[in-house]
Amino acid sequence: MEFLLRKLFLVSVLAAVTTCYHLDTYDFRNLIKRRMQKNSVNFETQQSSIPQPVLVENWPQSKHEFGQITSVSIDPVGNPVIFHRGERVWDANTRDYDIIQQGPIASKTVIVLNSKTGDIEFGWGDNMFYMPHGLTVDVHGNYWMTDVILHQVFKFKPSDDSPVITLGKRFQPGSSYDQFCKPTAVAVATTGEFFVADGYCNQRILKFNAAGHLLRTIPQPPEFLSLQVPHGITLLEHLDLICVADRENMRVVCPKAGLRSSLGEGQPASTIQEPDLGRVFDVAAYGDLVYAVNGPTSVFPVRGFTIDPRDETIIGHWGHFTNPHSVAVAGNGSALYVTEIGPNVIWKFLLL
Secondary structure, rough: OHHHHHHHHHHHHHHHHHHHHHHOOOHHHHHHHHHHHHHHHHHHHHHHHHOEEEEEOOOOOOOOOOOEEEEEEEEOOOOOOEOOOOOOOOOOOHHHHHHHOOOOOOOOOEEEOOOOOOOEEEEEOOOOOOEEEEEEEOOOOEEEEEEEOEEEEEEOOOOOOOOOOOEEOOOOOOOOOOOOOOOEEEEOOOOOOOOEEEOOOOOOEEEEOOOOEEEEOOOOOOOOOOOOOOOEEEHHHOEEEEEEEEEHHEEEEEOOOOOOOOOHHOOOOEOOOOOOOOEEEEEEEEEEEEEEEOOOOOOOOEEEEEEOOOOOOEEEEEOOOOOOEEEEEEEEEEEEEEEEEEOOEEEEEEOO
């Protein structure tokens, strides 16, 4: 489509040039031909340079029994880490009160998998969480997690059983600056600043410094940005963007993150909203690109998308899923992982 639009634009421009400079028909056709050949080469070169997800067959090599896998991230050595709900299920019939009465999930909710075989390396998180949702492992190996029944956000250092940061009030949803209401995801910058998608109720993104002190709320004046279930977030630090899976608005929006300077805050967000995008459940960044997955609807195919936020376009489609919930890309760009809820599975893709 993009190539055809370029062609139509070029034809109209060259027609105008012909009128102004009285090119004969032969010169005009040859000029179009030379220009279109050049554009075609450039377009094909651009497409071939985009990393394409290719499914790894028979991974994991062993069958695992997980609960609802709500999130996946990558640890510093490249192993995928999943956050799952064990025997607990969250659906339209779930009541918070009933879950609280059941107590925390007894099984290990955090599982580290071997990136080559998919075998379980180790697990933890038993008797700690009530309803897991978001998981991010930062470049230092710290675990950042959200629980939508606790209404809290946690930071754990590697191998620690007690959080070093706890934000939000236990079992108390709210919209004040020290409360969350079903927070969904965390994105962490190399500077230590982090962002929380405060997701199902408050429809906002909160930015904190490394110590957990609130710096900013997104959106805030003069930003004109209405979010409807910000379900996943990812950072493109070199572009100073925080990209949001704006689920019920069926789009990806990328406001300025303000990591370099506050001057860009409040500018219009980059917005990717195309007819086939559907309800976007999660996003993951690599380089200048964003990889996204949508969820089931009655209309759109359930699959993955490659997005370029710089020109606000979808530049690729990949995968075929049933109910994806999370996506993550390895820091070196070697692999991409997608997890699903019902079936509760994890898929590995190579980025080629």
